Amino acid sequence: MNGSDEEKVRRTVERVARESYGRLVAYLSVHTQDLAGAEDALSEALLKALTVWPRDGVPQNPEAWLLTTARHSLIDFFRHQRIVLASELHLLLFTQNSAEATLETNFPDERLKLLFVCAHPAIDPAMHTPLMLQTVLGLDAVRISGAFLASPKTMGQRLVRAKTKIRDGGIRFEVPERQQLSQRLDAVLEAIYAAFGIGWDDMAGADQRGRGLTEEAIWLARVLQQLMPNEAEVGGLLALMLHCEARRAARRGRGGRFVPLSEQDPKFWSLPLIEEAEQHLAEAGKLGRPGPFQLEAAIQSVHAERARGRPVEWKAIVQFYAQLIRLSPTIGRQTGYAAALGEANGPEQGLAVLDALHRDAVSAYQPYWAVRAHLLQRLGTTADASDAYDRAIGLAEDPAIREFLLKKRG
Amino acid sequence: MQFALLIYESPEAFASRKSDGTEPYTGAWRAYHKALVESGVFVGGDPLEVPETGTTIKIRGGKHGVQDGPYADTKEQLGGFTIIEVPSLDAALEWAARCPAASSGAVEVRPLAPEIRRRIVE
Numbered sequence: 001m002n003g004s005d006e007e008k009v010r011r012t013v014e015r016v017a018r019e020s021y022g023r024l025v026a027y028l029s030v031h032t033q034d035l036a037g038a039e040d041a042l043s044e045a046l047l048k049a050l051t052v053w054p055r056d057g058v059p060q061n062p063e064a065w066l067l068t069t070a071r072h073s074l075i076d077f078f079r080h081q082r083i084v085l086a087s088e089l090h091l092l093l094f095t096q097n098s099a100e101a102t103l104e105t106n107f108p109d110e111r112l113k114l115l116f117v118c119a120h121p122a123i124d125p126a127m128h129t130p131l132m133l134q135t136v137l138g139l140d141a142v143r144i145s146g147a148f149l150a151s152p153k154t155m156g157q158r159l160v161r162a163k164t165k166i167r168d169g170g171i172r173f174e175v176p177e178r179q180q181l182s183q184r185l186d187a188v189l190e191a192i193y194a195a196f197g198i199g200w201d202d203m204a205g206a207d208q209r210g211r212g213l214t215e216e217a218i219w220l221a222r223v224l225q226q227l228m229p230n231e232a233e234v235g236g237l238l239a240l241m242l243h244c245e246a247r248r249a250a251r252r253g254r255g256g257r258f259v260p261l262s263e264q265d266p267k268f269w270s271l272p273l274i275e276e277a278e279q280h281l282a283e284a285g286k287l288g289r290p291g292p293f294q295l296e297a298a299i300q301s302v303h304a305e306r307a308r309g310r311p312v313e314w315k316a317i318v319q320f321y322a323q324l325i326r327l328s329p330t331i332g333r334q335t336g337y338a339a340a341l342g343e344a345n346g347p348e349q350g351l352a353v354l355d356a357l358h359r360d361a362v363s364a365y366q367p368y369w370a371v372r373a374h375l376l377q378r379l380g381t382t383a384d385a386s387d388a389y390d391r392a393i394g395l396a397e398d399p400a401i402r403e404f405l406l407k408k409r410g
Numbered sequence: 411m412q413f414a415l416l417i418y419e420s421p422e423a424f425a426s427r428k429s430d431g432t433e434p435y436t437g438a439w440r441a442y443h444k445a446l447v448e449s450g451v452f453v454g455g456d457p458l459e460v461p462e463t464g465t466t467i468k469i470r471g472g473k474h475g476v477q478d479g480p481y482a483d484t485k486e487q488l489g490g491f492t493i494i495e496v497p498s499l500d501a502a503l504e505w506a507a508r509c510p511a512a513s514s515g516a517v518e519v520r521p522l523a524p525e526i527r528r529r530i531v532e
Contacts, residue, residue: 363448
């Protein structure tokens with residue numbers, strides 16, 4: 001086999017891993033509740049594929065091949081550890097040949113259960129997104145640690161601890177009952193949106209921190225929507241992320257310069273993505289169960305009106321933020337509310353909202369200082385504005401945003 | 411917990427220090443310093459002169475070795491340090507990411523070693 005064939009096999013393995021990782025891990029772990037074991041078995045199978053497939057050719061159903069191989073290594077592990085398996089699990093793992101073949105070409109999609117396990121209330125909320133990224137999408141711990149700004153060693157330990165808790169804590173791999181569903185689903189949606197946010201903050205896509213995470217998050221939301229088509233907030237989240245994604249190309253100007261939303265040229269926005277976002281939002285709206293992600297998406301939808309040559313209806317945005325704050329008055333929402341109010345009714349009203357926020361809560365929250373600086377500058381209070389700009393600049397991570405704010409401060 | 415942020419700067423960053431303090435380099439550092447102080451995490455720290463001004467001494471087998479310039483011969487050089495007081499490494503990393511040098515050079519986060527200090531000082 002020559003180099004280009006090997007390259008082809010390697011790419012096939014990568015593609016199958018990318019597309020099937022979550023399904024395979026979910027299926028392998030749903031009965032054993034052992035995420036780490038399932039992941040180990042799968043990575044062994046992937047390694048094996050890299051040596052066997054170049055020699056014997058890529059199997060007709062690569063996913064089934066990986067599942068069989070991973071299952072055998074799980075069986076070996078259980079035999080080795082002399083673990084006595086529950087009869088159901090025994091049956092599942094040891095199903096032989098012909099039955100195995102049928103089972104493995106159309107095994108059930110258990111990813112939904114896996115998503116709910118990752119965002120289980122017994123798991124530290126800070127670990128919900130990292131767990132999801134690793135077990136459902138197969139991202140490695142080093143990349144995850146970069147995205148979450150933790151040391152790779154620490155992140156690795158936290159992931160192991162979370163998986164041990166899932167295994168030993170008897171966290172069940174199941175979709176919650178109706179009465180708990182909405183609360184549990186919120187945690188799943190929050191975790192997906194957190195992944196998106198990290199990718200989004202990496203505006204330039206220049207460093208490795210968040211690259212591709214927005215796509216991964218959108219992909220997760222699409223999977224979730226296929227599995228739960230009647231949950232309005234799933235559609236809301238998807239609409240929100242698609243609206244943001246639609247503006248990707250407009251967010252940077254010449255030389256990587258930061259372009260704020262209000263100065264973006266709508267002709268660089270993606271109309272098909274906006275269209276799709278609007279569709280999801282409208283369908284979610286028909287279900288008659290409003291929620292925070294639908295409201296956030298609605299705000300983005302108002303901004304998107306500029307693509308049709310219409311001005312931004314700031315009063316509508318103020319209303320949506322007011323509803324969000326009634327649901328839960330987070331610092332982010334109040335800052336957004338202040339910014340919108342500043343546009344709709346003048347800077348004094350926006351500043352009044354900012355002034356009412358607790359000092360400690362905002363001391364390291366960059367957007368608060370950026371909005372404050374902007375509103376003060378519009379009022380003409382130059383010295384105060386320049387102080388606030390300094391705080392916003394000092395708290396910024398992105399050099400392009402730093403440069404943008406330095407210029408605005410003057 | 412106290413951490414040192416060891417700030418490694420690129421040759422370009424060192425070069426841009428030479429002007430009168432109105433350039434973005436100083437503006438960004440002034441803002442970062444202010445954010446550290448006003449958030450109550452700043453303990454101390456200082457910038458260092460450019461690496462060429464360093465002199466490095468090494469004694470091996472009783473012999474003095476003195477060389478002009480910094481110890482390590484790498485592109486990015488130690489340009490300063492900041493000591494902060496924060497609850498955890500996670501929080502220290504957040505502040506390091508906001509440091510202007512993080513996007514052009516590198517910032518190493520190292521816990522201070524108060525135990526060793528005590529052994530030496532007392």
